[in-house]
Amino acid sequence: MKLSQLEPGQSGIIKEFTDLEMSIKLMEMGCLPGESIVVERIAPLGDPIAITVSGYQLSLRKREASTIIMQ
Amino acid sequence: MGQELKVALVGNPNSGKSTLFNILTGLNQKIGNFPGVTVEKKEGFYKLPDNRIARIIDLPGTYSFYPKSRDERIVMDALADENNSVHPDLIVFVADASNLKRNLLLFSQVADLQIPIIIALNMMDLAINGGISISVDELALKLGVQVIPISARKLEGIEQLKLAISYSSSIPLQLPSIDVVALAPHLIKKIQSDLNIEHPYIALQLAHQHEQLSFLSREENKLIEDIKSEFSFHSQKLQAVETIGRYNAINDVLFDTVKLNSDPGRETMSNRIDNVLTHRIFGFVIFFAILFIIFQSIFAWSEYPMSLIERLFIWVTYQGHQILPLGVFADLLIDGVLAGLSGVLIFIPQIAILFAFISILEDTGYMSRVTFMMDKIMRKVGLSGKSIVPMIGGFACAVPSIMSTRNIENWKDRMITIMVTPLIACSARLPVYTLLISMVVPDEKVWGFINMQGIALMALYVLSILSAIIVAWAMKLIIKSRERGYFIMELPVYRMPRWNNVLLTMYKSVKTFVFEAGKIIIAVSIILWVLSSYGPSQKFESIEEKYKLESYTQKYSSNEIERLEASEKLENSYAGLLGKSIEPVIKPLGFDWKIGIALITSFAAREVFVGTMATIYSVEADESNLASVRDKMLMAKNPDTGMPVFTVAVAFSLMIFYAFAMQCISTVAIVYRETKSWVWPAIQFAYMTSLAYIASFIVYQLLK
Numbered sequence: 100m101k102l103s104q105l106e107p108g109q110s111g112i113i114k115e116f117t118d119l120e121m122s123i124k125l126m127e128m129g130c131l132p133g134e135s136i137v138v139e140r141i142a143p144l145g146d147p148i149a150i151t152v153s154g155y156q157l158s159l160r161k162r163e164a165s166t167i168i169m170q
Numbered sequence: 171m172g173q174e175l176k177v178a179l180v181g182n183p184n185s186g187k188s189t190l191f192n193i194l195t196g197l198n199q200k201i202g203n204f205p206g207v208t209v210e211k212k213e214g215f216y217k218l219p220d221n222r223i224a225r226i227i228d229l230p231g232t233y234s235f236y237p238k239s240r241d242e243r244i245v246m247d248a249l250a251d252e253n254n255s256v257h258p259d260l261i262v263f264v265a266d267a268s269n270l271k272r273n274l275l276l277f278s279q280v281a282d283l284q285i286p287i288i289i290a291l292n293m294m295d296l297a298i299n300g301g302i303s304i305s306v307d308e309l310a311l312k313l314g315v316q317v318i319p320i321s322a323r324k325l326e327g328i329e330q331l332k333l334a335i336s337y338s339s340s341i342p343l344q345l346p347s348i349d350v351v352a353l354a355p356h357l358i359k360k361i362q363s364d365l366n367i368e369h370p371y372i373a374l375q376l377a378h379q380h381e382q383l384s385f386l387s388r389e390e391n392k393l394i395e396d397i398k399s400e401f402s403f404h405s406q407k408l409q410a411v412e413t414i415g416r417y418n419a420i421n422d423v424l425f426d427t428v429k430l431n432s433d434p435g436r437e438t439m440s441n442r443i444d445n446v447l448t449h450r451i452f453g454f455v456i457f458f459a460i461l462f463i464i465f466q467s468i469f470a471w472s473e474y475p476m477s478l479i480e481r482l483f484i485w486v487t488y489q490g491h492q493i494l495p496l497g498v499f500a501d502l503l504i505d506g507v508l509a510g511l512s513g514v515l516i517f518i519p520q521i522a523i524l525f526a527f528i529s530i531l532e533d534t535g536y537m538s539r540v541t542f543m544m545d546k547i548m549r550k551v552g553l554s555g556k557s558i559v560p561m562i563g564g565f566a567c568a569v570p571s572i573m574s575t576r577n578i579e580n581w582k583d584r585m586i587t588i589m590v591t592p593l594i595a596c597s598a599r600l601p602v603y604t605l606l607i608s609m610v611v612p613d614e615k616v617w618g619f620i621n622m623q624g625i626a627l628m629a630l631y632v633l634s635i636l637s638a639i640i641v642a643w644a645m646k647l648i649i650k651s652r653e654r655g656y657f658i659m660e661l662p663v664y665r666m667p668r669w670n671n672v673l674l675t676m677y678k679s680v681k682t683f684v685f686e687a688g689k690i691i692i693a694v695s696i697i698l699w700v701l702s703s704y705g706p707s708q709k710f711e712s713i714e715e716k717y718k719l720e721s722y723t724q725k726y727s728s729n730e731i732e733r734l735e736a737s738e739k740l741e742n743s744y745a746g747l748l749g750k751s752i753e754p755v756i757k758p759l760g761f762d763w764k765i766g767i768a769l770i771t772s773f774a775a776r777e778v779f780v781g782t783m784a785t786i787y788s789v790e791a792d793e794s795n796l797a798s799v800r801d802k803m804l805m806a807k808n809p810d811t812g813m814p815v816f817t818v819a820v821a822f823s824l825m826i827f828y829a830f831a832m833q834c835i836s837t838v839a840i841v842y843r844e845t846k847s848w849v850w851p852a853i854q855f856a857y858m859t860s861l862a863y864i865a866s867f868i869v870y871q872l873l874k
Contacts, residue, residue: 129272149542158658
């Protein structure tokens with residue numbers, strides 16, 4: 100299951116990444132394997148999405164969210 | 171003059187670094203550029219109790235040492251190179267206490283550079299409200315550095331921080347977080363010995379980023395390149411390993427020091443606000459309502475202070491003509507310098523109001539929601555959601571906005587943003603628009619509250635946005651690129667704006683305008699006065715002779731002769747000749763040679779148009795008649811037809827010309843600096859000028 104497939108209000112735990120370059124940026128921003136993510140909302144036009152991770156909100160595009168594999 | 175202590179503020183974006191910088195330095199700030207690059211360098215100072223001067227450098231916010239943009243590269247350049255002019259004696263690491271884990275990632279990297287460091291643990295109030303308790307002493311003990319809890323917005327802990335800075339150790343005390351050498355033992359040792367580098371982490375960073383660092387020689391770069399291929403160095407894999415290793419170490423530190431007392435609950439205040447402000451319908455309605463309010467306010471609130479400044483200058487001009495002896499000096503002072511000065515000062519109210527709004531939007535966290543909402547549309551036309559900030563900034567001035575495109579990581583997104591930002595109606599166009607609108611659009615209200623002039627102004631602003639979008643879309647199809655764009659952005663919690671900060675932003679923007687743009691405006695005013703007062707001397711003498719002939723002195727009164735002579739002199743001055751030479755080209759747009767002069771001089775900056783008009787018409791006007799520029803322009807008649815020069819068609823054609831044309835030397839210069847090539851500014855200049863010519867032509871021919 101990819102992060103991009105979650106609906107607003109749903110949550111999950113990060114398992115792994117499918118893109119090395121993107122994973123470095125995501126980890127720097129606090130998205131680490133084992134962290135739990137809550138999808139807070141989707142932008143009015145359907146993309147990007149806003150998630151809560153380690154206590155703060157992050158926005159990322161669906162294409163970027165699709166590189167995060169959830170447990 | 172005591173000794174100097176160089177202090178660098180380092181931290182994540184949104185950690186409150188800039189707030190702290192403003193508190194520590196107040197108005198003792200200097201905004202410049204980092205050497206060699208165009209990243210804004212914020213520097214300030216304050217006096218330490220022992221008479222030393224603390225020189226504070228606010229380094230750009232970054233999430234890690236692996237830079238994704240040019241802003242972030244500065245951090246590495248400043249900290250890794252001991253010969254850099256901003257290499258600090260002490261680092262104050264500003265950490266967001268409510269998000270300590272992520273903040274400590276950068277801290278652990280910075281700490282490994284072995285520069286003395288203390289932590290300013292900011293936003294303690296937020297952390298406490300969020301149910302996070304941090305045992306500060308324990309944290310300090312585990313990291314080996316001083317930790318000062320502060321709350322910059324509430325001005326708490328600032329004195330303690332200042333004390334800690336004064337009495338900071340001059341040798342690094344921080345404990346190592348991870349075994350850096352173990353990441354790439356042979357490579358690090360080889361770089362250390364070959365390049366004579368003391369600290370292993372700097373050696374490793376050189377391997378990662380040597381191509382982007384400014385302080386290495388070509389030989390050193392080659393050497394590192396060879397060492398990298400010798401040990402088959404894989405930068406990304408190693409970054410991932412390092413990042414995970416650091417987080418493991420941080421988790422160990424935080425395990426005993428940070429406790430989550432209670433679950434703050436999902437429906438926080440910020441979330442509730444977001445439910446409305448990023449709502450699929452209300453979100454956009456509110457965004458456009460805010461834009462509407464901003465532009466109505468610029469007009470409504472600035473009216474009174476502007477007319478005050480206007481009247482003051484009319485009074486000073488009148489007094490000047492009374493007191494000063496007639497002659498070249500008085501003319502230069504009054505019609506050259508004073509006219510130019512009033513053209514600068516008159517726009518202070520509008521600029522201050524606009525920057526107040528921009529500063530509030532950024533401070534509250536709303537600006538990043540705008541980015542969040544607009545990303546999808548922006549991407550369709552070849553821009554990123556991040557382009558919205560430079561483009562909204564473009565309403566104030568294209569120059570800082572083009573500089574701010576540096577945090578757009580993607581090259582293509584960035585280039586397109588740079589290319590279209592000057593189309594956005596900047597504040598320098600505002601004087602041109604205000605003047606022309608007030609001449610031809612009636613100051614009437616529709617439905618009792620909507621100002622017609624405000625509507626005309628808003629239409630020009632909407633036009634600027636539409637044209638930027640269309641051009642961006644066209645460029646998306648033309649410019650080719652392989653680079654990928656990130657859009658991973660923090661959404662900070664909503665906060666009340668800091669009114670001090672709003673005032674400081676207003677002050678700084680006005681100061682920049684008056685001293686940077688103002689210099690050009692006054693200089694151009696004086697040059698213009700010279701150009702319009704002098705001409706080829708033979709021609710001038712023959713005009714003077716002509717009006718002394720009896721055929722004139724008998725036919726006209728002395729007043730009329732004076733006016734005719736002045737008018738003919740202006741027509742034959744250098745400025746007149748210049749304007750006339752381009753008249754055939756601009757005639758189809760409805761412009762005469764006087765407007766031609768203004769078009770030429772306002773290449774320096776658009777607002778010069780107004781100063782030029784002021785000078786041209788005050789030179790031409792009757793001595794005793796000291797009405798404002800607007801009235802003088804309205805009275806201007808076409809000498810051939812006797813009809814007013816500034817008709818509705820001409821005024822709108824002019825406004826459209828200024829909407830599109832690249833009438834700004836500073837923008838050309840900054841685009842050259844940012845793109846490091848003359849190709850981009852040349853393309854930009856060519857496409858904008860053609861667009862302006864064609865659009866003005868159509869508008870004039872339709873309205874005339």
